[in-house]
Amino acid sequence: MVDLNVDFLGVEFKTPILLSSDSPILNADHIKMAVEAGFGGGITKTISHKKFNDPKPRFQGVTSKNRLIGMHTLGNISTYDPESWKKDFKTLRDLKKTHGTPIISSITGGLEMDDWAKLAREVEAEGSDIIELNVSCSHNPYGKSGQIIGQDQKLTGEVSKVAAEVVDVPTIIKLTPNVTDIVSISKEAIKGGSKGVSAFATVLALSGVDIATGNPLPDVWGKSAFGSYSGPSVRPIGLKMTAEIAMEGIDVSGFGGIESWENAIEYMMAGAGTVQVGEACMWHGFDVVKDWNEKILNFMKEYGYSSLSELKGMTLQKITDLEKLDYINNVYPEVDTERCIDCRRCVTACKDGVTDSMKNPKLNDVDYDKCVGCALCKVVCPQGCISMIINKDIK
Ligand SMILES: Cc1cc2nc3c(=O)[nH]c(=O)nc-3n(C[C@H](O)[C@H](O)[C@H](O)COP(=O)(O)O)c2cc1C
Ligand code: SF4
Numbered sequence: 001m002v003d004l005n006v007d008f009l010g011v012e013f014k015t016p017i018l019l020s021s022d023s024p025i026l027n028a029d030h031i032k033m034a035v036e037a038g039f040g041g042g043i044t045k046t047i048s049h050k051k052f053n054d055p056k057p058r059f060q061g062v063t064s065k066n067r068l069i070g071m072h073t074l075g076n077i078s079t080y081d082p083e084s085w086k087k088d089f090k091t092l093r094d095l096k097k098t099h100g101t102p103i104i105s106s107i108t109g110g111l112e113m114d115d116w117a118k119l120a121r122e123v124e125a126e127g128s129d130i131i132e133l134n135v136s137c138s139h140n141p142y143g144k145s146g147q148i149i150g151q152d153q154k155l156t157g158e159v160s161k162v163a164a165e166v167v168d169v170p171t172i173i174k175l176t177p178n179v180t181d182i183v184s185i186s187k188e189a190i191k192g193g194s195k196g197v198s199a200f201a202t203v204l205a206l207s208g209v210d211i212a213t214g215n216p217l218p219d220v221w222g223k224s225a226f227g228s229y230s231g232p233s234v235r236p237i238g239l240k241m242t243a244e245i246a247m248e249g250i251d252v253s254g255f256g257g258i259e260s261w262e263n264a265i266e267y268m269m270a271g272a273g274t275v276q277v278g279e280a281c282m283w284h285g286f287d288v289v290k291d292w293n294e295k296i297l298n299f300m301k302e303y304g305y306s307s308l309s310e311l312k313g314m315t316l317q318k319i320t321d322l323e324k325l326d327y328i329n330n331v332y333p334e335v336d337t338e339r340c341i342d343c344r345r346c347v348t349a350c351k352d353g354v355t356d357s358m359k360n361p362k363l364n365d366v367d368y369d370k371c372v373g374c375a376l377c378k379v380v381c382p383q384g385c386i387s388m389i390i391n392k393d394i395k
């Protein structure tokens, strides 16, 4: 029988698709709604002992050709304290009874180590199955310390140790991508006692400038700040970080920019044991995942997988150093002339971007003497009708 069950850090999930600790998780009712839409669970909005004031407005969309591809936010973290979550934890315990949904709590204590320990004990007492340690938030009630911890190997290890020591349930560290070496930081988190990592939080960014005023965006009454950027355009960075952590044998919940069931599979093939979805829910609602489980099941049946563990990490062994790739000559584009609409984008791209070798796509006419086999023509083709093939008869 094909199913989506996964064991992540010793905890059973009915599906690996989780709602990340994000603004759609205003309270436990939202986690319930998400689970009813198809999520395997949700990580609580980060719980802290301190309160934080979000600027208004705080979001700025980033678009490309009118499509929303990312969002910059200046307010990232909750003002929840454990007291206001008491009733929410009751809802989560009920959800565990009715739907078998594990409880994952996100906490932050900034640079105050005692706070991490206290919070970890508190959320464990409320029934948490996993505790996510948020050392990565750039907008944190403890000031910049959220991010400062995640950018510092030693501090990350310390937080991991302080929290893991006082609880029996597994802890995971939520990492920031704003570092040069995420692997060393992951290893330190594991050395400290965490059982895995979540990768990643948000990329520090400046989303734009209003050219009429020169104001940075998001424009908070004339000023702005570097802030948290996420959404589909960060996915390649999330995939890379997930893969490099998984290559070290570290359990990882992978995410950043997931907006489709295919993206979820990509992350699992790159080594993720569970995946998380944030912005896609903010933009499209929880129903965005409604058919993902079914689609993933169909995919598994079609490709002959009976469990997700069979595809987990399968891509890792195919990622190698640049110099170890197969350097094959005689690689050329081949146009499916039936599907070509003669828009000539490939011609322009090749002419101005590389070697002026794509002559007449409608006739699959390529100057093979000049063509360097780069695939730029394939990248820009709106029809997807160019393939790169090895043709030993040419040259
Ligand atoms: C508005 C907003 C609020 C967020 N709040 C939190 C938070 O409280 N705790 C946390 O760990 N991450 C928080 N995040 C980060 C997300 O959980 C997630 O790591 C990030 O958005 C990347 O995933 P995505 O590209 O699917 O959105 C927040 C992100 C956004 C945009
Ligand atoms: S593969 Fe590169 S060089 Fe060859 S036709 Fe396409 S864009 Fe031009």
Ligand code: SF4
Residues within 6 Å of the ligand: 335, 339, 340, 341, 342, 343, 344, 345, 346, 347, 361, 362, 380, 381, 382, 383, 384, 385, 386
């Ligand atoms: S970009 Fe694609 S569709 Fe357009 S002319 Fe080239 S091959 Fe044809």
